[in-house]
Amino acid sequence: MSSTHFGFKTVDETEKAKHVRGVFDSVASKYDVMNDLMSAGLHRLWKRYTVMVADLREGSQVLDIAGGTGDLSMAFAKKVGKTGRVVHTDINEAMLRTGRDRLLDQGFVLPTLVCDAEKLPFPDNHFDVVSVAFGLRNMTHKDVALKEMCRVLKPNGKLLVLEFSKVAKPLEKAYDWYSFNILPKLGQMIAGDDASYRYLAESIRMHPGQEELKALMKQSGFGHVDFHNMSAGVVALHVGIKC
Numbered sequence: 001m002s003s004t005h006f007g008f009k010t011v012d013e014t015e016k017a018k019h020v021r022g023v024f025d026s027v028a029s030k031y032d033v034m035n036d037l038m039s040a041g042l043h044r045l046w047k048r049y050t051v052m053v054a055d056l057r058e059g060s061q062v063l064d065i066a067g068g069t070g071d072l073s074m075a076f077a078k079k080v081g082k083t084g085r086v087v088h089t090d091i092n093e094a095m096l097r098t099g100r101d102r103l104l105d106q107g108f109v110l111p112t113l114v115c116d117a118e119k120l121p122f123p124d125n126h127f128d129v130v131s132v133a134f135g136l137r138n139m140t141h142k143d144v145a146l147k148e149m150c151r152v153l154k155p156n157g158k159l160l161v162l163e164f165s166k167v168a169k170p171l172e173k174a175y176d177w178y179s180f181n182i183l184p185k186l187g188q189m190i191a192g193d194d195a196s197y198r199y200l201a202e203s204i205r206m207h208p209g210q211e212e213l214k215a216l217m218k219q220s221g222f223g224h225v226d227f228h229n230m231s232a233g234v235v236a237l238h239v240g241i242k243c
């Protein structure tokens, strides 16, 4: 049996998805407030930039993978109009339900689907844009998921991967201190769960850096890949074109 990492722990590959599900089952109801607190609202700017780079048109077909509480799905839905379609998906029912309720409260009725990014239930060459925000890090086989994302994109379609990345060297110490001391305490105070926020800090350290992820996306079928660092590399937006 093969092993993989869940944060800094080594776990059996078949067990990782179960551990990840535990994290998001636990944090779903406090996810949005924690995002605002942890990032001091910066996640809104990172997502706004992602939507700008998506450059959607009326009528675009969009797939939001690991869409969770629906920030990107909602922003995309505003751009594609009545003739377009945004499919809001996630592997976790609690996250997806929280997102669906929020979307409905704002007047958006989107197709919402529980699905695993590693086995997407969509035909080949179907979407103009596919997005995955802060989700790839949690997937067991990132290469398999990226290949699936490439498969469901139309030729010349665009994949947007918004994810934590490697922070600039001068900020490393302060960022580590914040991640391993403050995040778990905030998690405990707000969501009653320090372990999930320790996992967040650890999983960021285990995720491929900017150049590594770019190489992985190329190996997974994207002809052109570029990345845009944000907040000194705390986060990067990788853009892959299927060509």
Ligand SMILES: C[S@@+](CC[C@H](N)C(=O)[O-])C[C@H]1O[C@@H](n2cnc3c(N)ncnc32)[C@H](O)[C@@H]1O
Residues within 6 Å of the ligand: 020, 024, 065, 066, 067, 068, 069, 070, 071, 089, 090, 091, 092, 095, 115, 116, 117, 118, 132, 133, 134, 135, 136, 138, 139, 140
């Ligand atoms: C940190 S949340 C991101 C939610 C949202 N995209 C955002 O940016 O706020 C990560 C999401 O990835 C989802 N996820 C983890 N593994 C997945 C998989 N294999 N397929 C689809 N979604 C997955 C989790 O259930 C969780 O909702």
